Structure formats: structure tokens, C-alpha cells
Amino acid sequence: MRQWADDGPRIVVTGATGAVGRHVARRLGAPGRARLLVRDEAKAARLGLPDGVVTGDYRDRSRLAEVLAGADAVFVVTANPLRPEDDAGILAAAREQGVRRAVKLSWTAVADPDATDLIASWNRDSEALLRASGLEWTVLRMRSPMSNTLAWAPSIRAESVVRSLGGDAATACVDPRDVAEVAVRALTEPGHASRTYALSGPEELTPREQTRHLSEVLRRPLRFEELTAGQALARWRERLPEPLARALLDVAERRGGPGARHGGSDLEELLGRKPATYRQWAADHAADFA
Numbered sequence: 001m002r003q004w005a006d007d008g009p010r011i012v013v014t015g016a017t018g019a020v021g022r023h024v025a026r027r028l029g030a031p032g033r034a035r036l037l038v039r040d041e042a043k044a045a046r047l048g049l050p051d052g053v054v055t056g057d058y059r060d061r062s063r064l065a066e067v068l069a070g071a072d073a074v075f076v077v078t079a080n081p082l083r084p085e086d087d088a089g090i091l092a093a094a095r096e097q098g099v100r101r102a103v104k105l106s107w108t109a110v111a112d113p114d115a116t117d118l119i120a121s122w123n124r125d126s127e128a129l130l131r132a133s134g135l136e137w138t139v140l141r142m143r144s145p146m147s148n149t150l151a152w153a154p155s156i157r158a159e160s161v162v163r164s165l166g167g168d169a170a171t172a173c174v175d176p177r178d179v180a181e182v183a184v185r186a187l188t189e190p191g192h193a194s195r196t197y198a199l200s201g202p203e204e205l206t207p208r209e210q211t212r213h214l215s216e217v218l219r220r221p222l223r224f225e226e227l228t229a230g231q232a233l234a235r236w237r238e239r240l241p242e243p244l245a246r247a248l249l250d251v252a253e254r255r256g257g258p259g260a261r262h263g264g265s266d267l268e269e270l271l272g273r274k275p276a277t278y279r280q281w282a283a284d285h286a287a288d289f290a
Contacts, residue, residue: 001054004070005032009188012068012099014090015077016053017043019147020105023180024075024187025049035067058086064093073101073187076130081122082241091133101136101193103186105179108141108198111263115254118247127196136193138186143200143265145176146281149210156214156222156289163225164207165232165249169256172200173210174267175276182270200265202275210278217282218289229253 004010011028015021016036028034029050036053038044044053056063058078068074074094078086087104094102107123109115130137152162179199186192205213208224215222227235229249236245267275282289 001035001066002032002052005030008033009072010070011035011187012037012071012074012094013077014058014075015079015105016049017047018077018079019145019176020142020179020183021075021077022047022049023177024183025052027180027184028187035071037067058083058089061089061093064089065097068093068097068099071097071099073103074099075183075187076102076104078126081118081247082243084122084125087126087129091129091135095134099135101138101187102130102133103138103140103183103192104130105183106139106141108143108200108263109251109254110141111198115251117250117254118243119251138192138194139196140179140183140186141196141198142179143172143174143198145179146173146201146276146278147176147285148173149207149214149282150285150288152211152214153289156218160220161223161225162207162211162214163227165227165229165252166206166256167208167224167226168206169252170204170206170209171255172202172204172265173278174199174201175281178267178271178275182267185270197266197270198263199267199270200263202268202277205278210282213279214282214289217279217286 011034013021013025013034014037016025016038025036031051034052036049037056038053041055054067056067076090106127109120110124110127127139155161155163211222211224233245233249236248
């Protein structure tokens with residue numbers, strides 16, 4: 001394992017191959033500045049992550065202690081609501097190793113009292129663990145990342161079709177690169193302790209509207225096909241455990257309901273500029289859909 005650099009904050013990035021974590025890793029890329037904790041070393045290599053990749057599992061407390069030893073801050077990203085102990089393990093190891101600061105990636109639905117599905121409840125409980133950890137903490141509540149629409153790429157390439165549930169349900173999806181920029185600031189700069197930030201994109205778009213933007217960026221006609229709830233659930237069941245598939249259906253149905261809450265965003269103020277639009281993100285990722 002590479003030794004820490006002598007200057008600058010020393011940061012552990014968990015979830016370093018994720019939608020946000022990979023961009024945090026690249027922004028911290030100086031040798032010895034970060035340790036990038038991943039489960040899949042081959043995926044990290046495919047993504048071209050900078051030096052500092054280390055492998056490990058959140059359930060392995062001794063490995064967590066080894067990775068976190070000597071760090072000043074940790075970016076906490078967990079991805080499995082069926083493993084709520086992952087957050088507790090990371091925070092306990094960080095505390096034992098003398099880490100001072102933790103920045104947690106969470107979800108905007110936590111602020112909605114009507115959001116009681118498995119995913120929202122897990123994020124809510126994880127935030128509570130962070131605040132009780134004794135570490136200096138910051139919570140980043142992110143709206144759905146624009147990169148979620150990469151799931152449409154296979155059908156776009158093969159059939160020029162986008163299939164999705166909730167075609168008319170709008171959400172202010174956010175560029176993961178903008179979230180990563182805020183995360184790096186919270187990890188490395190003062191002034192973010194005990195703060196919870198809402199990070200949403202600059203415009204509310206429906207899947208139909210996103211499809212139109214993609215069509216214009218790719219310069220080819222795309223067709224949108226609405227999935228029924230049953231069809232969407234069947235697709236999620238193909239790759240996810242039943243509780244997660246059901247939770248995603250709950251999320252989609254709440255987002256499309258008459259009481260859907262969108263709330264404000266702190267992103268523009270934190271960035272000091274306008275956040276990226278979906279069209280800008282799509283243009284930058286056109287090759288993934290072509």
C-alpha cells in the first residue's frame with residue numbers, strides 16, 4: 001500500500017468506482033493524496049483511476065483499519081440497503097484510526113417525511129449514524145445522478161429506443177462531476193462541518209425530455225416507450241434482490257405521484273457557478289450511447 005504524501009490532507013475514498021466516487025478519486029489524483037477503496041480492481045483499471053487503488057470489503061474491519069490508518073478524512077459511500085452495517089463499520093474504523101472528518105453521500109429523499117421505502121429509510125439511518133459518530137461530519141444529499149440514464153445505452157444502440165417507468169415524472173437530476181467537486185471541497189476545506197447540503201441539477205426533466213435531449217445530441221431519432229409498473233419490477237428483479245426491486249418501484253411511484261417533493265438545492269452556491277445541465281452531460285457522454 002502506497003505511503004501517504006507528506007503535504008496536504010490524506011483522504012480515503014470508499015466507493016471509488018461509483019458514479020461520484022470515480023470523479024472524487026480523479027480530483028484527488030496526486031500520488032499519496034488518496035487511497036481509493038474498491039472491491040473490483042479490474043473495474044478500477046478499466047476506469048483509469050489514478051494511483052492509490054486498494055481492495056477491500058466493508059465487512060473486513062481489519063482491512064478497513066489498515067486502509068484508514070493515517071488518514072485525515074474519509075468519503076463514505078455505501079450502496080446496499082440490505083447491508084446497513086457497512087456504514088457502521090466504516091465509521092467505527094475511522095474513529096479508531098483517528099480520522100477527523102467524514103463526508104457522507106446520501107439522498108435527497110431523506111428530507112421527505114413521506115419517503116418511507118427501504119432506500120430512503122436506510123439513508124436516513126446512515127445519516128444518523130454519521131452524526132452520532134463523534135467525527136466532524138458533512139452530508140451530501142444528492143438527487144438522482146444523470147449517469148443513471150446510461151442504463152438506456154444498450155437499447156438506444158440496438159433499437160433507438162428508451163424504455164422507462166414514469167415517463168412524465170420530472171426530477172432535477174444532477175451531474176455526478178458536480179457532486180464530486182462539492183465532495184472534494186468538503187473533504188479538504190474548512191467550513192463544512194455539521195452541514196447537510198441538497199445537491200440537485202438546474203432543471204427538472206422527465207425521462208421523455210431526457211430522451212429528446214439525447215436524440216438531439218446523438219442526431220438520430222429515438223423513441224420513448226413507457227413501461228408498466230409490472231414490467232419495470234420484472235426488469236429490476238432480474239438483477240436485484242426482491243426487497244431492492246420493490247423499493248425502486250416505490251421510489252418511482254412516489255416520484256410520479258401528485259405529492260412529489262423536489263425541494264431546493266445548495267449546488268450552485270457551493271460551486272460558485274451554474275451546475276451542468278443534462279444536455280451538457282449527454283454531450284460529454286455521447287460516445288456511451290452511440
